[in-house]
Amino acid sequence: MQEQLLSACAEAAALPDFVLRQFDRRGTEPDHRQLYRILQTGIRESVLTAGLKLPPTRALAHVLGIARNTVVHVYEQLALEGYVQAGVGRGTFVAAVGPRLVDRALAAVAALPARGALLSRRGGQLVDEAGAGRLQWGAFTPGVPEVRMFPAQVWSRLQARLWRSATPQQLSYATGHGDAGLREAVAGYLQGTRGVACAPEQVVITSGTQQSLHLVAQLLADPGDAVWLEDPGYWGARSVFRAMGLRLVPVGVDGEGLAPTPPQLREPPKAMFVSPSHQYPTGALMSHGRRRQLLEYAAVHGVWVVEDDYDSEFRYGARPLPALQGLDEHGRVIYLGTFSKTLFPALRLAYLVLPPDLVEAFARALNELYREGQTLQQAVLARFLAEGHYASHIRRMRSVYSARHDALIAAIDKHFGGVLPVIGGDAGLHLLLGLPQHIDDQAVAQKAQRAGVTTRPLSLYHVRQSAPAKGLLLGYGAVREEEIASQFGKLARVVQTFL
Numbered sequence: 001m002q003e004q005l006l007s008a009c010a011e012a013a014a015l016p017d018f019v020l021r022q023f024d025r026r027g028t029e030p031d032h033r034q035l036y037r038i039l040q041t042g043i044r045e046s047v048l049t050a051g052l053k054l055p056p057t058r059a060l061a062h063v064l065g066i067a068r069n070t071v072v073h074v075y076e077q078l079a080l081e082g083y084v085q086a087g088v089g090r091g092t093f094v095a096a097v098g099p100r101l102v103d104r105a106l107a108a109v110a111a112l113p114a115r116g117a118l119l120s121r122r123g124g125q126l127v128d129e130a131g132a133g134r135l136q137w138g139a140f141t142p143g144v145p146e147v148r149m150f151p152a153q154v155w156s157r158l159q160a161r162l163w164r165s166a167t168p169q170q171l172s173y174a175t176g177h178g179d180a181g182l183r184e185a186v187a188g189y190l191q192g193t194r195g196v197a198c199a200p201e202q203v204v205i206t207s208g209t210q211q212s213l214h215l216v217a218q219l220l221a222d223p224g225d226a227v228w229l230e231d232p233g234y235w236g237a238r239s240v241f242r243a244m245g246l247r248l249v250p251v252g253v254d255g256e257g258l259a260p261t262p263p264q265l266r267e268p269p270k271a272m273f274v275s276p277s278h279q280y281p282t283g284a285l286m287s288h289g290r291r292r293q294l295l296e297y298a299a300v301h302g303v304w305v306v307e308d309d310y311d312s313e314f315r316y317g318a319r320p321l322p323a324l325q326g327l328d329e330h331g332r333v334i335y336l337g338t339f340s341k342t343l344f345p346a347l348r349l350a351y352l353v354l355p356p357d358l359v360e361a362f363a364r365a366l367n368e369l370y371r372e373g374q375t376l377q378q379a380v381l382a383r384f385l386a387e388g389h390y391a392s393h394i395r396r397m398r399s400v401y402s403a404r405h406d407a408l409i410a411a412i413d414k415h416f417g418g419v420l421p422v423i424g425g426d427a428g429l430h431l432l433l434g435l436p437q438h439i440d441d442q443a444v445a446q447k448a449q450r451a452g453v454t455t456r457p458l459s460l461y462h463v464r465q466s467a468p469a470k471g472l473l474l475g476y477g478a479v480r481e482e483e484i485a486s487q488f489g490k491l492a493r494v495v496q497t498f499l
């Protein structure tokens with residue numbers, strides 16, 4: 001078998017060498033994009049000349065150590081664009097790419113809805129590697145809270161009252177900082193519950209963590225600057241930073257949180273993105289020692305620490321550790337919070353807590369780029385916090401999620417007790433069911449979806465493509481406690497077929 005593959009490659013000896021020299025398995029560019037780029041450039045620049053035979057897909061996949069399907073798709077794409085020609089039973093050959101052929105190929109591609117031809121390189125990559133799930137409700141969609149229990153009546157009463165007394169300023173263009181009452185309520189809440197050291201003037205209201213991250217990337221880094229990302233980590237941060245042209249440096253996570261290696265420490269990044277209170281998605285709680293080390297490192301090297309504190313209200317045992325921001329004595333931490341998990345995601349309200357000398361620049365940029373709106377909605381939220389509805393909603397939801405969490409653990413125990421590990425299950429709105437390394441977690445998630453259960457494969461949260469950890473993220477925000485056993489039963493039947 002090995003010999004057959006090698007001789008198949010030898011037939012097209014010039015090609016594997018050419019590809020091997022350029023193909024980087026440790027890089028962050030996905031395999032299919034890399035291989036496509038290398039072959040297409042080779043053909044366009046006539047390094048791979050007309051008539052040259054490409055190796056059989058299986059042989060090339062074997063030599064590169066990638067999936068055969070990846071090679072098949074790349075060959076198909078090249079054929080579609082006129083760069084290669086395939087004859088049944090004959091193999092695939094580099095086509096004669098004269099100007100006329102290139103024009104024809106481009107016209108054919110333009111006629112297709114293929115986004116690669118329409119979008120910029122950055123745009124294509126953003127869409128190709130998008131992480132947001134298409135389904136955002138139902139068992140066990142991660143990242144979604146129980147929106148059916150949102151106190152809509154209280155909200156609409158406050159809203160009606162505020163509309164009756166709406167001021168022209170509330171209905172005109174906003175100034176970029178956010179509603180003054182909301183900034184004050186957020187600062188008070190964060191000081192009281194999260195140990196965040198801030199004055200209301202340091203709070204800037206945004207329309208979601210994604211927008212907060214976009215501002216951070218716009219204002220604090222230039223294209224090509226390095227940013228450390230937890231690996232596995234939040235795809236949303238990865239997408240924003242990549243789209244802004246930053247160089248993503250995946251940094252591993254251990255039981256104490258972000259764990260840079262000595263070589264990584266020798267090259268300080270512009271910024272690091274961390275979720276210390278509940279690492280997403282592993283659930284690791286960053287230790288006190290690690291927090292101190294990272295803050296000291298950031299102060300010495302002038303690194304921005306972007307702290308994502310997205311769901312630490314929900315912890316079912318020990319009290320949450322205070323935010324990293326509260327320990328920062330050098331103004332390096334940018335603290336991000338959101339109302340997406342405590343209230344509902346469609347509200348699109350979140351906030352940044354900034355070192356004082358960054359506030360005006362952020363408000364200005366926010367106003368300049370997005371013309372932020374929803375000012376009355378912000379005022380409603382301010383009243384919702386000030387009148388205590390927010391605190392009581394969180395208390396209520398904490399006990400709802402705690403019961404669901406226990407029900408899910410019981411269901412996992414029943415089907416897989418002692419066989420599959422549960423990781424990071426004592427906080428937040430999701431837990432991780434570990435899978436053996438040989439299992440294709442994306443295939444499990446696809447099959448589960450066909451059985452009516454939504455999960456997200458852990459491997460998708462990795463930046464590095466080689467040997468990502470395997471598992472399934474199971475959210476319990478969008479499934480009632482009494483439905484958990486039967487829904488997990490469906491998932492368990494799917495998982496069993498892979499074990």
Ligand SMILES: Cc1ncc(COP(=O)(O)O)c(C=O)c1O
Nearest residue numbers: 143208209210234280310338340
């Ligand atoms: C790690 C993490 N941070 C933040 C958010 C919230 O993002 P947003 O405020 O844009 O809804 C999410 C939502 O899924 C998340 O998973």
